[in-house]
Amino acid sequence: xxxxxxxxxxxxGAFDADRNDVLDRARAAGIERIFLPNISxxxxxxMMMLVRQHPGFLYPMIGLHPEDMGTTxxxxxxxxxxxxxxxxxxxxxxGEVGLDYYWDRxxxxxxxxxxxxxxxxxxxxxxxxxxxxxxxxxxxxxxxxQQMANSKSSNSTSxxxxxxxxxxxxxxSREVAEELLTTFPDFxxxxxxxxxxxxxKLPEVLRSVVPxxxxxxxxxxxxxxxxxxxxxxxxxxYIVEVVRALADIYGATPDEIAEKTTENALxxxxxxx
Numbered sequence: 001x002x003x004x005x006x007x008x009x010x011x012x013g014a015f016d017a018d019r020n021d022v023l024d025r026a027r028a029a030g031i032e033r034i035f036l037p038n039i040s041x042x043x044x045x046x047m048m049m050l051v052r053q054h055p056g057f058l059y060p061m062i063g064l065h066p067e068d069m070g071t072t073x074x075x076x077x078x079x080x081x082x083x084x085x086x087x088x089x090x091x092x093x094x095g096e097v098g099l100d101y102y103w104d105r106x107x108x109x110x111x112x113x114x115x116x117x118x119x120x121x122x123x124x125x126x127x128x129x130x131x132x133x134x135x136x137x138x139x140x141x142x143x144x145x146q147q148m149a150n151s152k153s154s155n156s157t158s159x160x161x162x163x164x165x166x167x168x169x170x171x172x173s174r175e176v177a178e179e180l181l182t183t184f185p186d187f188x189x190x191x192x193x194x195x196x197x198x199x200x201k202l203p204e205v206l207r208s209v210v211p212x213x214x215x216x217x218x219x220x221x222x223x224x225x226x227x228x229x230x231x232x233x234x235x236x237x238y239i240v241e242v243v244r245a246l247a248d249i250y251g252a253t254p255d256e257i258a259e260k261t262t263e264n265a266l267x268x269x270x271x272x273x
Contacts (some may be wrong), residue, residue: 005033006217007192011043022237029237038064058139066111073182094119095168096129122165129166163209165188170190191218192219193227195226
């Protein structure tokens with residue numbers, strides 16, 4: 001199998017003790033590319049150092065995660081955009097960005113403002129998005145639709161109303177899946193370890209309303225390990241379990257799932273081709 005892990009935080013401190021072994025296991029499992037979403041100002045350099053050590057295998061994104069905004073986000077975002085302004089920048093996407101109201105709604109409006117700014121980067125620099133959404137579906141849809149409408153009505157030729165990318169770590173209902181794929185047809189759903197959980201409703205949602213050509217696979221390592229590794233630190237090699245689960249759901253072979261999801265990933269993230 002040749003697999004693309006579209007979302008993995010391999011620069012995280014959870015891998016400091018054995019990062020090279022983790023990468024070796026990923027290669028041995030058939031993973032050909034790993035996409036690294038950024039989360040804060042502090043993670044940019046560790047991520048880029050790792051990317052420089054593994055060219056053609058690790059690919060970076062740039063963005064500010066909604067849970068890492070803090071009080072400095074207004075000064076952080078311009079510094080991140082400066083990196084995108086470089087003509088030879090290495091970033092394949094704007095991410096990990098989005099909205100998260102699961103634990104804290106203190107920055108309710110600020111999260112939406114920061115997200116809208118970063119969606120604007122995707123439009124301005126013609127990059128896909130890696131979107132995080134938790135307990136924020138309606139607000140997320142509204143921000144995306146508003147940004148698309150703003151670009152369409154703008155006289156600026158540098159802003160693209162069309163958006164593409166991945167709704168990372170999708171585990172929503174049938175209705176949510178249908179709305180996302182209908183409203184934003186150039187997006188993929190990122191499927192990870194949740195699809196292997198015994199009580200997950202995700203397999204039925206995928207089987208009933210999500211075509212295989214709208215799916216990419218991901219780990220979100222070190223989080224959300226699939227069965228049989230649930231409860232342990234996640235790593236990219238474990239994505240094989242996600243591929244096997246999808247093969248069962250779609251009545252395909254693991255090789256067919258790996259091939260199709262990699263094709264979907266390369267279509268969505270064209271800078272990797």
